[in-house]
Amino acid sequence: MMEVKEKQFTAELEAALESVQTDQKDKLFSYTEKINQVNLYRFLEKAAQLAFPRTFWSSANEDFQMAGAGHAFELSAEVSGSRYDQVEQDWNALLSDAIIYNPYHTSGTGVVALGGFSFDPLKPRTALWRNFPSSHFSIPNYILTQIDGDYYFTINRFISYEDSYASLLEELQNNRQTLLDNRGQQNDTSVLRIQHKKEIAPDQWKKTIKKATDVMKNTSIDKIVLAREVRLHFNQAANISDILKRLVDTQSNSYVFGYEMGGDCFIGATPERLVKVKDDEVLSTCLAGTAPRGTTVEEDEQIASNLFEDPKNRKEHNYVVQMIRSTMETYCSEVSVPDEPVVHQYKTLQHLYTPVRAKLKKEHGIFSIISGLHPTPAVGGTPRQDALAFIRDKELLDRGWYGAPIGWMDSNNHGEFAVALRSALIQKDEASLFAGCGIVEDSIPESEYEETKIKLMPMLSVLGVD
Numbered sequence: 001m002m003e004v005k006e007k008q009f010t011a012e013l014e015a016a017l018e019s020v021q022t023d024q025k026d027k028l029f030s031y032t033e034k035i036n037q038v039n040l041y042r043f044l045e046k047a048a049q050l051a052f053p054r055t056f057w058s059s060a061n062e063d064f065q066m067a068g069a070g071h072a073f074e075l076s077a078e079v080s081g082s083r084y085d086q087v088e089q090d091w092n093a094l095l096s097d098a099i100i101y102n103p104y105h106t107s108g109t110g111v112v113a114l115g116g117f118s119f120d121p122l123k124p125r126t127a128l129w130r131n132f133p134s135s136h137f138s139i140p141n142y143i144l145t146q147i148d149g150d151y152y153f154t155i156n157r158f159i160s161y162e163d164s165y166a167s168l169l170e171e172l173q174n175n176r177q178t179l180l181d182n183r184g185q186q187n188d189t190s191v192l193r194i195q196h197k198k199e200i201a202p203d204q205w206k207k208t209i210k211k212a213t214d215v216m217k218n219t220s221i222d223k224i225v226l227a228r229e230v231r232l233h234f235n236q237a238a239n240i241s242d243i244l245k246r247l248v249d250t251q252s253n254s255y256v257f258g259y260e261m262g263g264d265c266f267i268g269a270t271p272e273r274l275v276k277v278k279d280d281e282v283l284s285t286c287l288a289g290t291a292p293r294g295t296t297v298e299e300d301e302q303i304a305s306n307l308f309e310d311p312k313n314r315k316e317h318n319y320v321v322q323m324i325r326s327t328m329e330t331y332c333s334e335v336s337v338p339d340e341p342v343v344h345q346y347k348t349l350q351h352l353y354t355p356v357r358a359k360l361k362k363e364h365g366i367f368s369i370i371s372g373l374h375p376t377p378a379v380g381g382t383p384r385q386d387a388l389a390f391i392r393d394k395e396l397l398d399r400g401w402y403g404a405p406i407g408w409m410d411s412n413n414h415g416e417f418a419v420a421l422r423s424a425l426i427q428k429d430e431a432s433l434f435a436g437c438g439i440v441e442d443s444i445p446e447s448e449y450e451e452t453k454i455k456l457m458p459m460l461s462v463l464g465v466d
């Protein structure tokens, strides 16, 4: 730390400890400074060396990235009905007492909570997701934020009145130095290989699709999203920071995330924004309907125009648009939704895409919108409760955090959540990958199976070769 900054830091820390002691109440202390460029992936490596659980977020156009180390404070709610309310209440309570030094007021700096939810709190949790509760948010001890090429470093420390100034200062300064040290070995050079790949019950999955289409022919259910799992075994433990870097480098137009809990890490590169809130501006995205990429420009365009015209994919997409529009109208004003989707291209596939814009009504926040939107028919179905009941009952998979909201929010009430698709739960030298498809009445099991294969490709390619 430069000397003038160091003086500022020690003065703020001293004042914070004094406030905690005077009030006899533990409080979160948060200090943000602007720093020179630091490699985010190196920061994550150093965090692992210090045994800190890691968090990572990269927005779809990479102009905003956060890497977190440690949990200064955790928000977690196991309750099902009100888990959003519970997290929101605990978050507001934490903020109301927090001592924040942040002259920049830039999104994603200072007191930031990163975290997410499980897909369905009513589905019994299996051993696979033992480290991931129904909801969990972390205010990391140390956050490195990159915005438009500028770098910020935040220290968050929950201070108890029993803490001593000298040991606090030593702890925070030592960790700061280690985490921001760009020297040392670059990323691991050993090659991650897939030694064993097991598709979990693909034939049964296709049978469940047939069951779903039969149900849709005979009931008022219009759409059910069904997912499946692929389990991998590697030649060595996967290097999380390396994989996150590879996802950012290869998956354009995608949110890349990482969330480490109890040694397991949930990672992904998802194209789907659930909601972004900045002041009163709200953005959401309807994404459903899929086709592969072509090998030539002509073929690519032909596939795109077929996707745009295809009634089955348009149906899948329209259920999402209808539901997101009506939910947004509950929480927002000036809801604007284009009449038709466009085709968006990603590395291995193309999607039908409809952006949504709105203005947040004063009485609502990001959690109200999340609770209204999740699960959209891009991951659940229509009508929601019937589709969820089918998934809960018939899908073989424990989705855990797959298909659920994952993201961040800060003390300025800015935040963004994506839908955790194209994701994997990494467990040292093993991983579970997830992919699902929107099933409508005219779905063909074999084609849906092919669709999951292209959705799995990006993650398989960053996790090594067969």
Ligand SMILES: C=C(O[C@H]1C=CC=C(C(=O)O)[C@@H]1O)C(=O)O
Pocket (backbone or CB within 6 Å): 225, 227, 272, 287, 288, 289, 290, 316, 351, 377, 378, 379, 421, 422, 434, 435, 436, 437, 438, 439, 455
């Ligand atoms: C459920 C997934 O994708 C959803 C998002 C976009 C397109 C979809 C589709 O065309 O089926 C799915 O609704 C997944 O990737 O696991």
Ligand SMILES: [Mg+2]
Pocket (backbone or CB within 6 Å): 288, 289, 290, 316, 437, 438, 451
């Ligand atoms: Mg589909």
